[in-house]
Amino acid sequence: MLNLSQNGCSVWVASSTEGLLTPTAVALGKFDGVHLGHQRVIQPVLQPARGEERRGNGENLPEHSPDGENSLASATEHIHSTVVTFHPHPQEFFTGQPRSLLTPLDEKVQQLRSLGVEQLVLLPFDKELSALSPEDFVEKILVQQLQCQRISVGQDFCFGKKRLGTAQDLQLLAANYDIPVTIVPLETYTNDLPIESGCVNGKPTDGRISTSLIRETLERGGIPQATLLLGRPYTLTGIVVQGQQLGRTIGFPTANLQLPKDKFVPRQGVYAVRVFTHSETANAATQRLGVMNIGNRPTVDGTNSSVEVHLLDWVGDLYGQTLTVQLVEFLRPEQKFPSLEALKTQIQLDCTVAKQVLTAEP
Secondary structure, rough: OOOOOOOOEEEOOOOOOOOOOOOEEEEEEOOOOOOOHHHHHHHHOOOOOOOEEEOOHHHHHHOOOHHHHHHHHHOOEEEOOOOEEEEEOOOOOOOOOOOOOOOOOOHHHHHHHHHOOOEEEEEEEEEHHHHHHHHHHHHHHHHHHHOOOEEEEEEEEOOOHHHHEEHHHHHHHHHHHOOOOEEEEOOOOOOOOHHHHOEEEEEEOEEEEOHHHHHHHOOOOOOOHHHHHOOOOOEEEEEOOOOOHHHHHHOOEEEEEEEOEOOOOOEEEEEEEEEEEEOOOOOOOOOEEEEEEEEEHHHHOOOOOOOEEEEEEOOOOOOEHHHHHEEEEEOOOOOOOOOHHHHHHHHHHHHHHHHHHHHHOO
């Protein structure tokens, strides 16, 4: 059991049940991004789970008698709202290739906590788990280990060996244990959301909100669209580390962000952003406006990709601090300029445009 927060959202990374909060109400899925579709799947396990009581033989005792009160207290049991997902990502396990994530573990915990989820269980996705039949997955994982009282899944959920089990199969199998299963219809975006290609991996999306669609939208620089699909701004969170300090030589000092290795990074280029600096002594983060560049800095013959943020109208030391950068608008692709002076002129223009975009935001 690993507790990654101070208010009860816990992460269990093991095949044993030691320390696991049971019984559970479970939302099942991969949940990378915790987007609007994921939130809809999680919702059924939230409110009913809070304060819900599972009553035993004492339920018919008079509530106001001393014996009744004691019996009720011992016979009631809180059902813990739980998200169950997999680590590593199943695609990473089957392909052997690292997969970048919209929400690495720390971010996923933060998003789930904000929704009211009490517990995140990471099932170790290995040869043994991938070989479980749908029947064994329900019996061994959901019933025996998680002591599941109800389940919520998306309409397209698949599970078990070779993904043979469907959401409908889960509903039938769980009924054998008197566990109700909510099958949540796929969340779709409305026609007024301008998705450029309408396709993911060459296939029509049919309006479905998915992690793949959000990734492709971010790869095109479609930040407002990604914000709508996620239900919140896409963010990059990292520690400020020392860079080449070239920005300060032309009057635009930048904070060089070190991101988690498995964080999905959007299209290279320049962005208008909101920046939150986290202070250990402050209860709330401080918000500032900024311009962010993702890329190799070709004008100065850069070779390694970096994420650099310039805060507008602010000067100070950010080394060692953690910044969270909210992406608001993609301004332009990265390009090589003939001189540092030309680069400086363009950065000044970027700052002006970014300020206009950010101050026009509601």
